[in-house]
Structure formats: C-alpha cells, structure tokens
Amino acid sequence: MHFVDVTMFCAAEGGGVRTYLAAKSEWLARNTRIRHTIVGPGPCGGGCSSSSFVSVPGITIPNTNGYRLPLSGRIASRVLQRLQPDLIEVGDACQFAWAALRVKHKIDVPVVAFYHSDLVQIAEQRFGAAAGRAVAYYASSLYRQFDLVLAPSQLMVQRLHHLGVKRVKHQPLGVDTSMFTPKRRDETFRARLGLPENARLLVYAGRFTREKKLPLLMEAVQRLGDPYYLLMVGSGKMRERSPRLIHLPFQRDPHVLASVIASCDVMVHPGDQETFGLVVLEAMACGIPVLGVAAGGVAELVSSDTGLLVRPGSAAALAEGLEALYEGDLAQLGANGRRRTLEKYDWNLIVPQLVAQYANLFAAHERAELEAGLSYAAE
16 A cells, blocks of 8 residues: 655644654554655655655745745646555645646545645635635635545534535544653753743744734733743744743754653643644643633643633733633643543554544445446446
8 A cells, every 4th residue: 555645734844734744654654564655845844754755846935934835736746646646645725635636536546635724714814804705615616526534623624514525524633642741841941041940931832923823922921920931932933022031943853842841831822723733732741731722623622621721812811821720730730631642642543543534435435436337337
C-alpha cells in the first residue's frame, strides 16, 4: 500500500498540519509496511524524515511563516499520478485539492480531504460577509467531490454538513505524550528568564495572527498586574511591549517547546476560531491546566477538570478566569489533563483510528466497484 499526503502547509515555522503529518509518517513506518509520501511545494519544513518528501515548484506566500502555493496544479497532478498511490489525502483547499481530484478520476483512487482550516469563518472575519458566502459556495463545491472528508472537531463536522458536505467523519488529532510530558519541566527556567520566585507564569504558543485574539490576552495580563507574566512563544510580528510580556521565537525543536510549556503554570488560548487546538493537547500532556474560550474546537478539549473556559472576546473574562484557576488546585488540573491525553489523544491511539477510517473507505470503494461490475455484467 502507498498513502500520499499532499498539502501546501509544510511550513518552516509551526503548523498543526506539519505535526500531524510527521506523527502519521512515524507511526506508519514503525508499525506497518505501508509506504507514505508527502507532496508539497518544497522544501519540506520538517517532520519528513520518516517518509519520502516530493517537492513541486511553489511560490512563498508573504507573511505566512513560510507557506507556499504550488505554481501549477497540472504539475502536481502529474506528480501524484506518477507516484501511483492507493490513497491520497489532501490537507488544503487550493490547487492540490483539484490536482488530487483529477488523479482520482484518472486512476480510480480514493481521495480524502482533511478540513484543517475553517475557510468560511476566516473569510468572513478578514473580508466580510460577502467573502464568506463566496468561500462557502467554493468549499461546498469542492468538498462534496471527495470520497471522505475528515474534520478534527464535532463543530467542524456540523459546519461541513451545513455546507451540504455529507461524507464527513470526526477525526481528532493527537499528541506525542512521550515528548510532551511533565518530566520536561525545568526548575531553573524562571530564574533564567529573570522572573521573581512568586511569578505566575502564563504561556501562549502559536502564530501571532489576528484570529488568535492576542491583544485581549495581553490586556488581561495588564489588568491582573503583579505577579502575572505572559510568555509568548511563536512566530509573527510582536508590536506590544510590556515588562509583563516575554517573547521567545518559534521553537523548531519539539523537545525545547515541551520543556518551555511544562515549565509554565497555565496555557492560555484566547482564540475562538480554532478547528481543533493542537497546542492545547500539548499543554495538557505536559501537565499544566488550560484557560480557553467557549468557542471553536478548543471548547471540545478543555473541561472543568482540566482547566477553564470563559466567554470569548473579553479581556475581563480572561483575567477573571486566570484568577479563578490560581485559586484552585493547578497541580490536580494538570494531572487530570495529562491523564486525559494518555487515555484519548496519544498518537498511538489516534493514528490507528485514522487507518481504520481509510480501511472503511477502501471497503466501500471495493463494494462500489463490485456492484458496478455486476450491473455491467447484467446489462
């Protein structure tokens, strides 16, 4: 068997898609004889060591931390057809998606889409309601052509159904619980940051973009004042300056990122547009509580025994939520989150679920071929 993933989201800096592809590749290589190839507008930004990576010509998209668009969908189609895959999974809604669908019709191979980004909401937020309606029409037309669409949260399943996409299955993402673990905690970390012993250290990790609602988080920290400090880890432009704000660049090494997260008190995620929220799982696996908002995919991950959800769009609510968390038992909340990831979200549980989704698709594909053959013979 040969599985091929094709996506533009092989960025040099960050991205849950890259983490997902790396975990899938490593698990398949370790546990199966399935060949796995990743196709992208290279170079690959990492996570491809356990698989072969095939590059197609691409152009960098400005201000996206290294994401690239393929120059030609037809070149991508030829590359995919030459690889002779048994299954193709598409990780974006641009040229690669249409290239995969062309190959589907040429060589009769099942094609899966993974709905990693909520395209309609992004369009509405950035360009207005008319843009949202146009993107909804586009997404509906595109995703209804796939044999299967996977969505990382139940919320995204519902939104795809609303677009008229019927062949949708819920497939959560996972976390490497051996990498992200409380054992990574560094007791000297705060001193090296120059923080006082009584510092309450919050962490945000991810891209510094508009939809993450970071100004609200920074305002919340300013409201709280001493002894709260916010550590921002990631890539993008940071315009805000404050003695309560500490910035670390994107951490390419996941060992380092795990150590940073495990050495903080609370992960704070103010964004309300997440399709899933992979960094939330990483924080839970590291044994620290999470403060999120009651919106988006994060709301499906955080519960009262692992953290706290507050109303979205409010710096005051974030500040009140942080104070409430510190009045509780942070250690117990963190331990509960660690247990939750071990029981439900370890990649060794998630990737077999994904393979089972593929197996069901193969079975349906074979039944359809058999029925078509019998119908043709009857005629």
